[in-house]
């Protein structure tokens with residue numbers, strides 16, 4: 001069942017058009033990530049959903065209730081929507097307890113108890129209740145901001161780049177913890193991020209935003225493996241995009257003849273492979289390639305050791321089309337720059353829709 005629907009949401013700031021007619025459906029209890037580069041309109045969209053801005057045109061509907069129809073809107077505080085802004089925006093002069101309890105009735109007899117429960121929900125020690133925000137780490141501050149938003153018992157939670165100030169390890173751990181607690185509470189969530197890995201890992205639905213438009217919406221696997229166009233493909237991760245001749249479910253490209261799972265297309269087209277689909281083997285000492293397994297030769301031009309993974313750039317031989325392809329190899333025994341390698345692909349190639 002759909003919780004939130006956006007119909008043709010449009011927003012301009014003077015000469016800048018931030019949103020060009022956004023359509024989006026968000027299912028009840030689900031997690032949606034809106035991912036796009038800086039300036040693509042993510043925060044504008046979130047603020048319109050929250051009710052801090054009015055769209056110029058278009059409708060926002062939550063559980064069947066129209067919250068915005070063009071500039072006529074229901075005010076933010078009557079929407080039942082939680083919002084954690086980009087910078088957390090805690091009140092610096094208030095204690096953690098007063099930040100968390102900001103929207104709660106000051107005289108409610110169960111106020112302290114509720115604040116304590118909210119601290120538990122976001123896994124913060126109640127011993128921190130009397131601290132000020134500056135006495136907390138970045139991750140703890142984000143949790144306080146989340147607890148403050150949860151205090152309203154929202155049916156929908158909006159998170160604007162909530163993890164961007166955290167360092168890598170803490171970021172992944174906080175993201176998982178937040179996803180779990182929102183799911184346990186059954187709260188529909190929209191996360192805005194410019195980090196594609198974060199979007200793919202957090203969400204059931206990923207909406208890719210570019211220049212104020214949604215370029216594609218789908219499950220993480222769909223948008224990653226079957227992007228609509230090369231720009232979306234490259235935004236979501238490293239991409240190997242090759243020209244190919246298509247025929248009856250096969251693509252003949254620089255890496256050989258690969259299955260596509262799309263028997264409708266024929267003629268020239270573009271295909272996508274992800275670097276983790278490619279394998280390299282040193283050419284010296286390689287036996288003849290296995291029957292039916294496409295293999296082609298090239299030279300490693302760059303080997304970027306990143307620890308677990310070594311990111312290789314391989315220039316295919318002229319005989320194989322001369323393309324530069326990216327390969328993720330295990331960091332342990334990756335070939336170095338200058339090495340001659342055989343490159344092979346596994347799995348299927350994705351054929352981009354004809355534009």
Ligand code: ADP
Pocket residue numbers: 013016017018036037038039040041042043044045
């Ligand atoms: P994102 O969150 O994806 O970085 P924003 O929604 O903040 O993108 O911004 C989208 C575009 O709208 C940008 O070009 C930005 O400069 C512009 N913009 C956003 N808010 C305002 C504003 N209040 N006044 C003028 N321009 C704005």
Ligand code: MG
Pocket residue numbers: 042043044086
């Ligand atoms: Mg933003």
